[in-house]
Amino acid sequence: MTTFQKRLENIHVSSIRLFDQEISSIPNILKCTLGEPDFDTPEKIKQAGIQAISENFSHYTGMRGLPALCEAACAFQKEKYNLSYDAQTEVLTTVGVTEAISATLLSILEEGDVVLIPTPAYPGYEPTITLAGATLVGIDTSETNFVLTKEQIETAFAKYGEKIKAIILNYPSNPTGKVLSRDEIKAIAEALSEKEIFIVSDEVYSELIYEKEHTSIAEFLPEKTIVLNGLSKSHAMTGWRIGFIFARKTIIDEIIKVHQYLVTAATTMSQKAGIVALTECQEDVEKMRAEYLVRRNYLMKELSRLDVEYVSPDGAFYLFCKIPDIYSENSWEFGKRLANEAKLAIIPGISFGESGDRYFRISYASSMDVLEQFIAQFGEFLRKAR
Numbered sequence: 001m002t003t004f005q006k007r008l009e010n011i012h013v014s015s016i017r018l019f020d021q022e023i024s025s026i027p028n029i030l031k032c033t034l035g036e037p038d039f040d041t042p043e044k045i046k047q048a049g050i051q052a053i054s055e056n057f058s059h060y061t062g063m064r065g066l067p068a069l070c071e072a073a074c075a076f077q078k079e080k081y082n083l084s085y086d087a088q089t090e091v092l093t094t095v096g097v098t099e100a101i102s103a104t105l106l107s108i109l110e111e112g113d114v115v116l117i118p119t120p121a122y123p124g125y126e127p128t129i130t131l132a133g134a135t136l137v138g139i140d141t142s143e144t145n146f147v148l149t150k151e152q153i154e155t156a157f158a159k160y161g162e163k164i165k166a167i168i169l170n171y172p173s174n175p176t177g178k179v180l181s182r183d184e185i186k187a188i189a190e191a192l193s194e195k196e197i198f199i200v201s202d203e204v205y206s207e208l209i210y211e212k213e214h215t216s217i218a219e220f221l222p223e224k225t226i227v228l229n230g231l232s233k234s235h236a237m238t239g240w241r242i243g244f245i246f247a248r249k250t251i252i253d254e255i256i257k258v259h260q261y262l263v264t265a266a267t268t269m270s271q272k273a274g275i276v277a278l279t280e281c282q283e284d285v286e287k288m289r290a291e292y293l294v295r296r297n298y299l300m301k302e303l304s305r306l307d308v309e310y311v312s313p314d315g316a317f318y319l320f321c322k323i324p325d326i327y328s329e330n331s332w333e334f335g336k337r338l339a340n341e342a343k344l345a346i347i348p349g350i351s352f353g354e355s356g357d358r359y360f361r362i363s364y365a366s367s368m369d370v371l372e373q374f375i376a377q378f379g380e381f382l383r384k385a386r
Contacts, residue, residue: 065093113165120352177313189220207234
């Protein structure tokens with residue numbers, strides 16, 4: 001009998017998607033689950049895609065992506081985040097940040113390697129790490145205000161030592177929305193400066209920051225940092241599937257070997273649209289960010305009124321809320337109760353690791369009408385229990 005790769009036994013459908021599917025069949029369910037902007041792609045970007053199709057830009061591009069797109073992406077990184085990359089050798093266009101994650105991790109990991117990640121964390125990294133034969137080790141940040149510290153890094157290295165091949169940072173964070181200050185990033189960089197590891201910095205939410213500014217660890221440790229970014233969240237382009245990997249040439253030259261056999265190249269029409277997104281649509285990004293801020297502030301005010309604790313988000317479009325003490329069940333069961341009794345869908349905190357099990361995530365990538373209805377039904381749900 002033919003068999004599949006043994007490591008697949010430890011890989012399952014994303015718990016985020018699994019929970020979303022499980023409760024989606026409930027009649028009249030109100031969903032604040034997935035991290036997908038409710039905005040349509042800006043008109044200029046759509047027209048660029050339409051024009052590309054009309055002009056028969058339907059053939060392969062080079063593996064790295066269209067030169068004009070690589071130029072635009074590197075210019076964007078320089079202007080916004082003070083990161084310098086050569087457009088011909090130090091950037092790779094990917095099929096969304098999901099492919100960027102897979103291509104990167106499959107390039108750098110070997111059997112027995114350890115990868116560190118501050119938790120709670122986005123669950124999309126672990127399956128690829130498992131496929132590579134490596135192990136993901138979480139660093140619980142729930143006791144440090146969900147901020148990774150220099151001391152926690154040193155403790156992890158004291159325990160795992162040379163087995164540690166990489167550390168993954170995701171700021172702004174999914175699910176907490178936390179943003180590290182410049183001083184906090186600098187402290188982490190100091191802790192990692194003498195370590196022989198890769199730093200994988202997932203910065204896909206970097207354009208969705210509110211009162212603070214985004215600082216990339218690549219500014220301090222450019223030689224060992226691999227920056228992942230893309231257009232899905234910032235430009236409401238989830239279906240267009242355009243991401244980027246930024247790193248030094250010696251790193252990109254290796255990752256491209258995996259990239260070419262995973263996808264060959266990103267979609268040509270989407271790449272043409274991506275050029276316009278990066279060069280002509282910053283005003284659209286600002287409008288969306290302003291609306292997310294209104295939504296965030298509304299939810300924070302209303303949840304406080306309902307005496308629900310939450311992690312104050314500095315960026316992204318999520319609120320990571322603590323399950324009220326009157327409920328003793330785990331976050332998965334609490335989510336099912338909320339769905340069945342209040343017709344409300346959230347994502348259980350356990351989806352982001354054990355340290356998130358007394359929390360749940362609300363996505364405010366939904367309209368104000370949806371959020372207002374959510375609060376009304378959630379308030380009634382809590383009142384009945386109290």
